Amino acid sequence: MPSILEIIGPAMIGPSSSHTLGAMRISKFAYNLNDGVPDEVVFYLHGSFQDTYIGHGTWLALLGGICGLKTDDPQVARADEVAKKIGLKYEYKAVDLGNVHPNTVKIVTEKSGVRHEIIGSSIGAGRIKIISIDSIECDLDGEYPTLIVENQDVPGALESIINVLSFYGVNIATMQLKRESKYLHKASAMIELDSTISKEILERIRNMDVVNSALYVNAIVEE
Amino acid sequence: MNVNRFKELIEICEKTGEPLDKVVLHWEMLDTGLSPEKVLSKTRFLFKVMEESYEKNKGKTLKTLVGLTGDNAKKMMEYIPFAFSGEKVFQAATIAVTIAESNASMKKIVACPTGGASGVVPGVLLTLKKYGVEEEKLVSALVVAGAIGKIISIHASLSGAQHGCQAEIGSGTAMAAGAAVHAMGGSPKQVSDAAALSLKSLMGLVCDPVGGFVEVPCVKRNAAGATLALLFADMAMAGVQSVVPLDEVIDAMDKVGRMLPESLRETGKGGVAATPTAKSIIDAFSKKFKMET
Ligand code: SF4
Numbered sequence: 001m002p003s004i005l006e007i008i009g010p011a012m013i014g015p016s017s018s019h020t021l022g023a024m025r026i027s028k029f030a031y032n033l034n035d036g037v038p039d040e041v042v043f044y045l046h047g048s049f050q051d052t053y054i055g056h057g058t059w060l061a062l063l064g065g066i067c068g069l070k071t072d073d074p075q076v077a078r079a080d081e082v083a084k085k086i087g088l089k090y091e092y093k094a095v096d097l098g099n100v101h102p103n104t105v106k107i108v109t110e111k112s113g114v115r116h117e118i119i120g121s122s123i124g125a126g127r128i129k130i131i132s133i134d135s136i137e138c139d140l141d142g143e144y145p146t147l148i149v150e151n152q153d154v155p156g157a158l159e160s161i162i163n164v165l166s167f168y169g170v171n172i173a174t175m176q177l178k179r180e181s182k183y184l185h186k187a188s189a190m191i192e193l194d195s196t197i198s199k200e201i202l203e204r205i206r207n208m209d210v211v212n213s214a215l216y217v218n219a220i221v222e223e
Numbered sequence: 224m225n226v227n228r229f230k231e232l233i234e235i236c237e238k239t240g241e242p243l244d245k246v247v248l249h250w251e252m253l254d255t256g257l258s259p260e261k262v263l264s265k266t267r268f269l270f271k272v273m274e275e276s277y278e279k280n281k282g283k284t285l286k287t288l289v290g291l292t293g294d295n296a297k298k299m300m301e302y303i304p305f306a307f308s309g310e311k312v313f314q315a316a317t318i319a320v321t322i323a324e325s326n327a328s329m330k331k332i333v334a335c336p337t338g339g340a341s342g343v344v345p346g347v348l349l350t351l352k353k354y355g356v357e358e359e360k361l362v363s364a365l366v367v368a369g370a371i372g373k374i375i376s377i378h379a380s381l382s383g384a385q386h387g388c389q390a391e392i393g394s395g396t397a398m399a400a401g402a403a404v405h406a407m408g409g410s411p412k413q414v415s416d417a418a419a420l421s422l423k424s425l426m427g428l429v430c431d432p433v434g435g436f437v438e439v440p441c442v443k444r445n446a447a448g449a450t451l452a453l454l455f456a457d458m459a460m461a462g463v464q465s466v467v468p469l470d471e472v473i474d475a476m477d478k479v480g481r482m483l484p485e486s487l488r489e490t491g492k493g494g495v496a497a498t499p500t501a502k503s504i505i506d507a508f509s510k511k512f513k514m515e516t
C-alpha cells in the first residue's frame with residue numbers, strides 16, 4: 001500500500017508526474033551511473049515522450065536530471081542555462097525503441113571517454129523502471145543503491161562477491177541474475193543494496209578475479 | 224490491522240475516542256513503518272511548500288509551457304473584493320488557479336494528489352488559514368486528506384490516464400472537502416460525507432486535456448474543485464449526509480473509470496480536446512516544435 005506521503009506529495013517541478021518528474025528521475029539515474037555530470041549526452045525519445053517534449057517540459061526535466069538537480073529544484077525550469085554553464089553538450093533525437101512503455105527514453109552519455117547507455121520508462125505517478133544498462137537487461141526502480149556486476153559464470157563467483165559485501169556489513173535488498181553468454185561464461189548480477197557503498201568497496205569488487213567489470217549507481221530517491 | 228476502507232477508520236475512531244488524524248498516523252505506521260512524528264513532519268513540509276508556491280506566484284502573469292493559460296489567477300485576485308459568490312469561495316478558487324498555473328509553468332508545486340489537480344487541496348487549506356484556522360490543524364487535515372486519497376488509490380485510481388478526471392480533480396476535491404471538515408472540527412463520519420458528496424458530484428468527469436497538456440481544461444477545473452470542496456464541507460457540517468457511504472462511492476467511481484473509453488483518459492483525443500478550436504491550437508503548436516529523427 002502506498003504511503004499517504006506519496007498521495008499528498010511529492011513536492012516537484014510541474015506539470016506532470018509521469019512526463020516531467022519521471023523523466024527527470026530516469027535522467028538522474030544516468031547522472032548517478034556516471035557519478036556526476038557527463039561531458040556529452042544524447043536523449044533518444046520514444047513514443048509519447050516525443051509529443052510531451054515541449055508541452056510537458058520533458059526536455060528540461062531530462063536535462064535537469066543529467067545535471068544532477070534535485071527533483072524539486074526550481075532551476076529545472078531553466079535546466080538549459082544550467083547545462084550551458086556546466087558546459088554539457090546535449091542533443092535530443094526521436095527514436096522507435098519497439099515494444100516498450102510509451103514514456104521511454106534512451107540516454108547515451110560520455111564522460112572522460114567512457115560511454116554509458118540506459119533505457120528507462122516513466123510508468124506513472126513519478127515511478128520509473130530502468131530496463132537496460134549498457135545493453136544488459138534489467139528491472140530497476142532506482143530506489144536502492146545498486147551494484148551492477150558482470151562476472152565470470154563459474155561456480156562460486158557470485159558467492160565470493162556477496163562475501164565481500166557482507167564483510168563490509170552491506171545488506172542486500174534484492175538481486176537479479178542473468179547469464180549473458182553460456183559460451184563465454186559470462187553472467188551479470190544487479191544487486192540492490194540497503195545502504196550505499198564506498199569507493200573502496202567498489203574497487204575491491206572490481207579487482208576480484210571473477211569480476212569482469214562493476215558499476216555502481218546510487219539511489220535516485222531523495223530524502 | 225489490515226485497514227483499507229474508510230468505514231474501518233471511522234470505527235476505530237469511535238471505539239477508541241482518538242481523533243481521525245491520530246488514527247490515520249497509526250495506520251500509516253503499521254502499513255509503511257514510518258513513525259507518526261516522521262509522517263507529520265513531512266506533511267508539515269509539504270504544507271509549507273504549498274504555501275510557498277502560492278506566495279511566490281500569486282498575482283503574477285505566468286508563462287506556461289503551451290501558453291494557453293497564465294494570467295487567469297492574476298485577474299481573479301484583482302476581482303476578489305467584487306466576487307458575488309463571496310470572498311472566501313473566490314479566494315479559494317484564486318489560490319487553486321494560481322497553483323495550477325504555476326504547475327503548468329514548471330514551478331515547484333506539491334503533487335497532491337497529482338500535478339494536474341495540484342491546486343484544489345491548497346486552495347481550500349490556505350483559504351482556511353487566511354481566515355484564522357491554525358496551521359497545525361491544517362497539517363493534521365492534510366493527513367486526513369492523505370487517508371482519503373490513499374483509500375481511493377487502493378480501490379480505484381488517482382490517475383487521469385487510468386480513470387479520467389474524476390480520479391484527479393474528483394479525488395482532489397474529495398480530499399480537500401474531507402480535510403476542510405476535519406479542520407472545522409467535524410467528526411470522522413462528517414469527513415467521509417463531505418468526501419462522498421464531492422466524488423458523487425464529479426463522478427464520470429472525463430480527462431480531456433487539449434493536446435494532452437495540463438492546461439485546458441485542467442487549470443480551471445482546479446477552481447471548480449476547490450469551490451465544491453468548501454461547499455460540501457459546509458453541507459456536511461450542516462448535517463447533510465451522503466446516502467451512499469464513501470467506500471461504496473469509491474467502488475462506483477472505479478467501475479465508471481474502467482468503462483471510460485481511451486479517448487477520455489488523458490489521450491487528448493476526446494472531450495474538449497477534440498473540438499475544432501483545440502485541434503487548431505495544437506496543430507499550430509506541434510508545427511512549431513517538430514522533433515528531428
Ligand atoms: S483533465 Fe486530465 S490532465 Fe487535466 S486535471 Fe483532469 S485528469 Fe488531470
